[in-house]
Amino acid sequence: MGTEERDDYAYTGLHAYVLVHDVSATTQDPDRNASKFIRQLQDMSRPEGPVTAAVELAGTFKGLVHLRLDDGDVNGIQDQLADALWDGVTHELAYEGPVYMGPTQELIGLKRHTCDIVAFVRVWVEKGRAREVLGRLGDELGDRFHGASIVYGGCDILLALEGPTFKEVASAVFTKLQQIEGIVRTETSFTDYRRVPGHEPAG
Structure with missing residues (x-):
């Protein structure tokens, strides 16, 4: 079984996973794609969140993004996904239980x-x-x-x-x-x- 590096944020707060289906180019960024979008999120990742990790995938989904906010802060999750960065991103959201x-x-x-x-x-x-x-x-x-x-x-x-x-x-x-x-x-x-x-x- 794999071992996991622990931190103060791993199992506290509200956690959610965003499964990225597709990423469209924009007028401001005509070369934008899923790989470029995931790299942007990787640059923003911090242990405390709101983005803690992002990984590019090959399969049904093109990416997986892990979000962490304060306990019960569903509004914060919605604010993250309403940011202009997510324009043109088709995704599904799953809250961690x-x-x-x-x-x-x-x-x-x-x-x-x-x-x-x-x-x-x-x-x-x-x-x-x-x-x-x-x-x-x-x-x-x-x-x-x-x-x-x-x-x-x-x-x-x-x-x-x-x-x-x-x-x-x-x-x-x-x-x-x-x-x-x-x-x-x-x-x-x-x-x-x-x-x-x-x-x-x-x-």
Whole structure:
């Protein structure tokens, strides 16, 4: 299981994930695209928020952005997304709910990544089984598991898997994950975390 760098902000405040579908060029920036937009947000990232992380994805979504504001500050989230920077950005929003708790009661959410290849998986589960499935993910997925949270948005759980190679991460997605009882649908996007500023490549 991956280890995660902790800070004072990781599990305090209101957390939300913005899944970026597409980014349009603007009159002011005719060369704008998803990659350029994500790089702008990476430059703005701070541990305390409001933008704490942004990563470019290959898959159903083109990017994932993590926002953190004060507890209950839904208005602050809306203000962020109403900023002109987000004009022309098609996205979905998911608020973070309960976070996976490990066997020693440590919280393991989708906050920091230590391996090079990361998969972000949207998970849909049978009605009433979100907490049960969340609690089983770490044991069932083993070393590839790197955090999960119940989310309030288009899916039930947002899951992170990671590993040194695409093959190892994809194998966990398409074999182990699909065998977990209660899961009815998944949707996966991948990223090479070496594209994220400050990430130290796995040795």
